[in-house]
Amino acid sequence: MVLWASLISLYQQLKQCIMNGAIFFSSKYGSTEQYAKWISEATGLPVFDIKDSNADPSKYEYLILGSSIIFFRLTIRKWVTANLSMLNGRSKILFSVSGAGPSTKLNRWVAKSLPSGIFSQMEHVALGGRLDHSKVSWWIRLMLWIGSLINPDPAASKEERYGFDHVDKESIEPIITLVRQFKYSEVLA
Numbered sequence: 001m002v003l004w005a006s007l008i009s010l011y012q013q014l015k016q017c018i019m020n021g022a023i024f025f026s027s028k029y030g031s032t033e034q035y036a037k038w039i040s041e042a043t044g045l046p047v048f049d050i051k052d053s054n055a056d057p058s059k060y061e062y063l064i065l066g067s068s069i070i071f072f073r074l075t076i077r078k079w080v081t082a083n084l085s086m087l088n089g090r091s092k093i094l095f096s097v098s099g100a101g102p103s104t105k106l107n108r109w110v111a112k113s114l115p116s117g118i119f120s121q122m123e124h125v126a127l128g129g130r131l132d133h134s135k136v137s138w139w140i141r142l143m144l145w146i147g148s149l150i151n152p153d154p155a156a157s158k159e160e161r162y163g164f165d166h167v168d169k170e171s172i173e174p175i176i177t178l179v180r181q182f183k184y185s186e187v188l189a
Contacts, residue, residue, distance in 0.1 A: 021091075021182060023047040024055055025066035026076035031130045031167050032068045032097045038169050039064060039095075043179045050079040057083055062091035062182040064175065065122075068129060069098035069106075071143075074113035081115050091182045092122040095175055099159055099166065102126040125174050128166025131159065 023045050027033035033049070040047040045064065048055035057063050067076035074080075074096065080087065100106045106126055111119040133141055148160035 020060055021045050021062040021064065021179065022057070022060040023064040023066065024050055024057060024076075024079075026050050026068065026074075026079060027066070027097075028068045028070055028075055029130065029132070029135050032066045032075075032095075034167060035095060035097060035127055035172060036064075036066045039066075039172050039175055039179075042172065042176050043183075045179070050076060056086075057090070058086045060090070062093075062179075063087065064093045064095070064179065066095045066097065069096050069100070069109060069113075072109045072112075074110060077113040080118065084115055084118070087118065088121075093125065093175055093178050093182075094119075094122045095125045095127050095172075097127045097129040099129050099131055099156070099164055100126070101128070123178050125178075127171050128168055130165045130167050131163040132165075133163050 021043075023036050023040055025032050025036040025047065027036070027049070036047045039045070065076060065080070067074040069075070094110070096106070096110055098106070100109075103126075107119075107124065110124060131144075133144075136144075144160045148157040151157040151160060
């Protein structure tokens with residue numbers, strides 16, 4: 001009986017040490033939402049579309065922010081600016097979803113989309129996106145076609161013209177690893 005009480009007490013102490021987190025995302029065509037759901041399934045964390053009135057980052061100790069990149073800018077940028085006071089001081093992972101692979105150029109686009117200094121407070125993971133021309137407006141198709149004409153990279157030019165699908169469930173693994181580190185950081189400290 002004493003052993004059982006000790007185990008229950010230990011469990012309650014460990015439970016108090018485990019940090020709580022949540023996923024907040026902005027998705028234009030569905031790829032970012034798909035990644036957010038996969039991350040939620042793998043971690044058990046709640047997931048919120050930033051348009052949801054219950055999307056309150058102040059309730060969580062660490063945050064996973066997901067955003068598509070459209071025309072070199074994060075779609076979550078206005079939400080981040082509006083919630084900056086609640087984001088500061090919390091551990092953050094940002095996953096960006098686009099056709100651009102991880103690079104310093106992509107990091108510059110992301111950093112320029114956010115309020116000054118916040119990008120350096122985040123872990124950034126670049127994930128592959130999807131471009132389905134049947135789901136975008138004629139204006140975006142036109143801009144992509146024009147961009148493909150001046151793009152010096154033949155593979156990227158082809159993707160701009162015909163679309164692509166780089167969405168991959170396995171690519172969330174670095175995010176899952178970071179979540180485990182955040183979740184148990186107090187226990188290990």
